[in-house]
Amino acid sequence: MTECYIRVAEDENEEPMEIPSEEDGTVLLSTVAAQFPGACGLRYRSPVSQCMRGVRLVEGVLHAPESDWSNLVYVVNYPKDNKRKMDEMDAASAVKIKRGVQKTSDLIVLGLPWKTSEQDLKDYFNTFGEVIMVQVKRDAKTGNSKGFGFVRFTDYETQVKAMSQRHMIDGRWCDCKLPNSKAGPDEPMRSRKVFVGRCTEDMTADELRQFFMQYGEVTDVFIPKPFRAFAFVTFLLFFSLYGYNLFCVGHSVCPHI
Protein backbone atom coordinates (compact mmCIF):
# COMPACT_ATOMS: atom_id res chain seq x y z
CA MET A 1 0.00 0.00 0.00
CA THR A 2 1.23 3.50 -0.72
CA GLU A 3 0.66 6.98 0.52
CA CYS A 4 -2.85 8.28 -0.13
CA TYR A 5 -5.55 10.52 1.28
CA ILE A 6 -8.54 9.25 3.20
CA ARG A 7 -11.77 11.17 3.61
CA VAL A 8 -12.64 12.05 7.19
CA ALA A 9 -15.66 13.94 8.49
CA GLU A 10 -17.10 15.04 11.79
CA ASP A 11 -20.38 13.41 10.90
CA GLU A 12 -21.64 11.15 8.16
CA ASN A 13 -23.46 14.02 6.50
CA GLU A 14 -20.73 16.62 6.84
CA GLU A 15 -18.32 17.51 4.12
CA PRO A 16 -15.26 15.30 4.46
CA MET A 17 -11.70 16.54 4.70
CA GLU A 18 -8.87 14.65 3.06
CA ILE A 19 -6.20 13.46 5.45
CA PRO A 20 -2.87 11.98 4.39
CA SER A 21 -1.82 8.44 5.25
CA GLU A 22 1.70 7.32 6.01
CA GLU A 23 3.86 5.63 3.39
CA ASP A 24 2.82 2.20 4.63
CA GLY A 25 -0.86 3.07 4.18
CA THR A 26 -1.63 3.52 7.88
CA VAL A 27 -3.00 6.78 9.26
CA LEU A 28 -1.68 8.32 12.46
CA LEU A 29 -4.26 9.30 15.04
CA SER A 30 -2.21 12.42 15.59
CA THR A 31 -2.76 13.37 11.94
CA VAL A 32 -6.51 13.04 12.45
CA ALA A 33 -6.34 14.94 15.73
CA ALA A 34 -4.46 17.76 14.04
CA GLN A 35 -7.60 18.47 11.99
CA PHE A 36 -10.13 17.25 14.55
CA PRO A 37 -8.77 18.16 17.99
CA GLY A 38 -9.85 15.68 20.63
CA ALA A 39 -10.33 12.82 18.16
CA CYS A 40 -9.64 9.40 19.64
CA GLY A 41 -10.44 7.16 16.68
CA LEU A 42 -12.35 6.60 13.45
CA ARG A 43 -15.38 4.61 12.41
CA TYR A 44 -17.13 3.96 9.11
CA ARG A 45 -20.32 2.45 7.76
CA SER A 46 -19.74 -0.99 6.33
CA PRO A 47 -21.09 -1.18 2.77
CA VAL A 48 -21.90 -4.84 3.46
CA SER A 49 -23.59 -4.86 6.86
CA GLN A 50 -24.64 -1.18 6.85
CA CYS A 51 -23.45 -1.05 10.45
CA MET A 52 -20.89 1.35 11.84
CA ARG A 53 -17.54 -0.30 12.30
CA GLY A 54 -14.55 0.85 14.27
CA VAL A 55 -11.17 1.31 12.64
CA ARG A 56 -8.40 -0.72 14.26
CA LEU A 57 -6.20 1.50 16.41
CA VAL A 58 -2.90 0.21 17.75
CA GLU A 59 -0.63 2.55 19.66
CA GLY A 60 -1.77 5.67 17.87
CA VAL A 61 -1.75 4.06 14.42
CA LEU A 62 -4.99 3.56 12.49
CA HIS A 63 -5.09 0.56 10.18
CA ALA A 64 -7.13 0.26 6.97
CA PRO A 65 -10.15 -2.01 7.46
CA GLU A 66 -9.39 -4.21 4.43
CA SER A 67 -6.49 -4.14 2.03
CA ASP A 68 -6.92 -0.38 1.64
CA TRP A 69 -9.09 2.51 2.82
CA SER A 70 -11.18 2.33 -0.39
CA ASN A 71 -13.36 5.35 -0.99
CA LEU A 72 -15.33 5.38 2.25
CA VAL A 73 -15.93 8.41 4.42
CA TYR A 74 -14.55 7.89 7.90
CA VAL A 75 -16.22 9.53 10.87
CA VAL A 76 -14.28 10.93 13.80
CA ASN A 77 -14.73 9.39 17.23
CA TYR A 78 -14.43 11.50 20.35
CA PRO A 79 -14.02 10.25 23.89
CA LYS A 80 -17.41 9.37 25.37
CA ASP A 81 -16.67 11.60 28.30
CA ASN A 82 -16.87 14.61 26.01
CA LYS A 83 -20.52 13.96 25.42
CA ARG A 84 -21.38 14.09 29.08
CA LYS A 85 -22.99 17.18 30.45
CA MET A 86 -20.46 19.68 31.56
CA ASP A 87 -22.28 20.29 34.83
CA GLU A 88 -20.95 17.01 36.08
CA MET A 89 -17.52 18.59 36.08
CA ASP A 90 -15.80 15.41 36.99
CA ALA A 91 -12.79 13.60 35.67
CA ALA A 92 -12.30 13.95 31.95
CA SER A 93 -15.45 15.98 31.43
CA ALA A 94 -13.69 18.88 33.09
CA VAL A 95 -11.26 19.06 30.20
CA LYS A 96 -12.45 21.40 27.52
CA ILE A 97 -11.81 19.62 24.30
CA LYS A 98 -15.15 19.70 22.62
CA ARG A 99 -14.79 20.82 19.07
CA GLY A 100 -16.58 23.88 17.87
CA VAL A 101 -16.33 25.81 21.10
CA GLN A 102 -12.64 26.46 20.60
CA LYS A 103 -12.03 30.15 20.24
CA THR A 104 -9.80 31.35 17.49
CA SER A 105 -6.89 33.64 18.14
CA ASP A 106 -4.80 35.94 16.00
CA LEU A 107 -1.96 34.23 14.19
CA ILE A 108 1.26 35.96 13.33
CA VAL A 109 2.28 35.54 9.71
CA LEU A 110 6.06 35.58 9.35
CA GLY A 111 8.13 35.99 6.22
CA LEU A 112 5.80 38.06 4.06
CA PRO A 113 7.23 39.61 0.92
CA TRP A 114 7.64 43.35 1.23
CA LYS A 115 5.08 43.91 -1.51
CA THR A 116 2.30 41.80 0.01
CA SER A 117 -0.77 43.87 0.90
CA GLU A 118 -3.60 43.18 3.30
CA GLN A 119 -5.82 42.45 0.33
CA ASP A 120 -3.27 39.89 -0.89
CA LEU A 121 -3.24 38.28 2.54
CA LYS A 122 -7.00 38.20 2.73
CA ASP A 123 -7.32 36.72 -0.75
CA TYR A 124 -4.79 34.03 0.12
CA PHE A 125 -6.18 32.99 3.50
CA ASN A 126 -9.78 33.10 2.32
CA THR A 127 -8.99 29.93 0.39
CA PHE A 128 -8.66 28.15 3.77
CA GLY A 129 -11.81 29.49 5.38
CA GLU A 130 -13.55 32.68 6.40
CA VAL A 131 -11.15 35.38 7.50
CA ILE A 132 -12.14 37.86 10.22
CA MET A 133 -9.12 40.12 10.13
CA VAL A 134 -5.80 40.59 8.40
CA GLN A 135 -3.05 43.06 9.14
CA VAL A 136 0.27 43.87 7.51
CA LYS A 137 2.59 45.62 9.92
CA ARG A 138 4.24 48.65 8.38
CA ASP A 139 6.76 51.30 9.26
CA ALA A 140 4.77 54.29 10.48
CA LYS A 141 6.83 56.80 8.51
CA THR A 142 7.50 55.10 5.23
CA GLY A 143 4.52 52.77 5.11
CA ASN A 144 6.82 49.94 4.10
CA SER A 145 5.88 46.48 5.21
CA LYS A 146 7.86 45.02 8.06
CA GLY A 147 7.46 41.62 6.49
CA PHE A 148 4.99 40.21 8.95
CA GLY A 149 1.33 40.51 9.78
CA PHE A 150 -1.59 38.92 11.53
CA VAL A 151 -4.61 36.90 10.50
CA ARG A 152 -7.66 35.67 12.36
CA PHE A 153 -10.10 33.06 11.14
CA THR A 154 -13.72 32.48 12.03
CA ASP A 155 -13.32 28.77 12.67
CA TYR A 156 -10.78 27.11 14.90
CA GLU A 157 -10.38 24.23 12.46
CA THR A 158 -9.29 26.69 9.80
CA GLN A 159 -6.77 28.13 12.24
CA VAL A 160 -5.36 24.66 12.96
CA LYS A 161 -5.11 23.98 9.26
CA ALA A 162 -3.33 27.27 8.63
CA MET A 163 -0.85 26.57 11.42
CA SER A 164 -0.14 23.05 10.26
CA GLN A 165 1.51 24.00 6.99
CA ARG A 166 3.79 26.50 5.33
CA HIS A 167 2.35 29.08 2.99
CA MET A 168 3.57 30.24 -0.39
CA ILE A 169 2.51 33.88 -0.52
CA ASP A 170 3.58 36.07 -3.45
CA GLY A 171 6.59 33.84 -4.04
CA ARG A 172 7.89 33.39 -0.49
CA TRP A 173 7.40 30.69 2.10
CA CYS A 174 5.61 32.08 5.15
CA ASP A 175 4.65 30.61 8.52
CA CYS A 176 1.57 31.08 10.69
CA LYS A 177 2.25 30.81 14.40
CA LEU A 178 0.60 31.63 17.67
CA PRO A 179 2.03 34.98 18.74
CA ASN A 180 3.95 34.88 22.00
CA SER A 181 3.40 38.52 22.84
CA LYS A 182 -0.30 39.03 23.26
CA ALA A 183 -2.94 36.46 23.93
CA GLY A 184 -6.52 36.98 22.88
CA PRO A 185 -8.57 39.39 25.01
CA ASP A 186 -10.95 36.89 26.55
CA GLU A 187 -9.01 33.68 26.41
CA PRO A 188 -9.43 31.17 29.20
CA MET A 189 -6.44 29.84 31.05
CA ARG A 190 -4.29 28.33 28.37
CA SER A 191 -1.05 26.53 28.29
CA ARG A 192 0.78 24.16 26.02
CA LYS A 193 2.21 22.31 28.96
CA VAL A 194 0.20 20.51 31.63
CA PHE A 195 1.37 19.28 34.97
CA VAL A 196 0.38 15.69 35.65
CA GLY A 197 0.33 14.91 39.34
CA ARG A 198 -0.01 11.71 41.36
CA CYS A 199 1.86 9.65 38.81
CA THR A 200 2.80 6.12 39.72
CA GLU A 201 6.28 4.83 39.19
CA ASP A 202 5.24 2.33 36.54
CA MET A 203 3.84 5.01 34.21
CA THR A 204 5.95 5.41 31.09
CA ALA A 205 6.35 8.43 28.84
CA ASP A 206 4.82 6.42 26.04
CA GLU A 207 1.73 5.58 28.08
CA LEU A 208 1.25 9.26 28.93
CA ARG A 209 1.67 10.20 25.30
CA GLN A 210 -0.83 7.57 24.19
CA PHE A 211 -3.36 8.80 26.70
CA PHE A 212 -3.01 12.54 26.11
CA MET A 213 -2.93 12.37 22.32
CA GLN A 214 -6.74 12.24 22.41
CA TYR A 215 -6.62 15.90 23.45
CA GLY A 216 -4.18 17.04 20.76
CA GLU A 217 -0.78 16.39 19.31
CA VAL A 218 1.72 15.73 22.09
CA THR A 219 5.15 17.18 21.42
CA ASP A 220 6.90 16.29 24.65
CA VAL A 221 6.55 14.15 27.74
CA PHE A 222 8.84 14.81 30.67
CA ILE A 223 9.18 12.39 33.57
CA PRO A 224 11.78 13.39 36.17
CA LYS A 225 14.39 10.83 37.06
CA PRO A 226 14.57 9.70 39.75
CA PHE A 227 10.82 9.18 40.29
CA ARG A 228 9.00 12.21 41.71
CA ALA A 229 5.34 11.31 41.15
CA PHE A 230 4.66 13.97 38.53
CA ALA A 231 5.21 14.60 34.84
CA PHE A 232 4.78 17.29 32.21
CA VAL A 233 2.98 16.78 28.92
CA THR A 234 3.42 19.42 26.23
CA PHE A 235 1.06 19.87 23.30
CA LEU A 236 1.68 21.28 19.85
CA LEU A 237 -1.22 23.65 20.28
CA PHE A 238 -2.56 25.47 23.28
CA PHE A 239 -4.49 23.26 25.61
CA SER A 240 -7.50 24.96 27.13
CA LEU A 241 -8.57 23.96 30.62
CA TYR A 242 -11.41 25.06 32.79
CA GLY A 243 -9.21 24.81 35.81
CA TYR A 244 -7.71 22.07 37.82
CA ASN A 245 -8.76 18.71 36.57
CA LEU A 246 -8.72 15.04 37.14
CA PHE A 247 -8.54 12.68 34.25
CA CYS A 248 -9.95 9.23 34.03
CA VAL A 249 -7.15 7.28 35.64
CA GLY A 250 -7.34 9.48 38.70
CA HIS A 251 -4.24 11.59 38.27
CA SER A 252 -4.44 15.31 38.69
CA VAL A 253 -3.73 17.64 35.80
CA CYS A 254 -3.28 21.36 35.81
CA PRO A 255 -1.86 23.90 33.42
CA HIS A 256 1.75 24.83 33.76
CA ILE A 257 2.38 28.44 32.87
Place this chain on the structure above:
DNA sequence: GTTGAGCGTT
Protein backbone atom coordinates in the same frame (compact mmCIF):
# COMPACT_ATOMS: atom_id res chain seq x y z
C1' DG B 1 15.67 52.98 -3.26
C1' DT B 2 18.89 48.40 1.29
C1' DT B 3 16.76 43.61 4.84
C1' DG B 4 14.67 38.20 6.16
C1' DA B 5 14.65 36.88 12.26
C1' DG B 6 11.05 38.16 14.67
C1' DC B 7 6.03 39.43 17.81
C1' DG B 8 0.98 43.56 17.09
C1' DT B 9 0.98 52.62 16.82
C1' DT B 10 -4.61 52.86 17.00
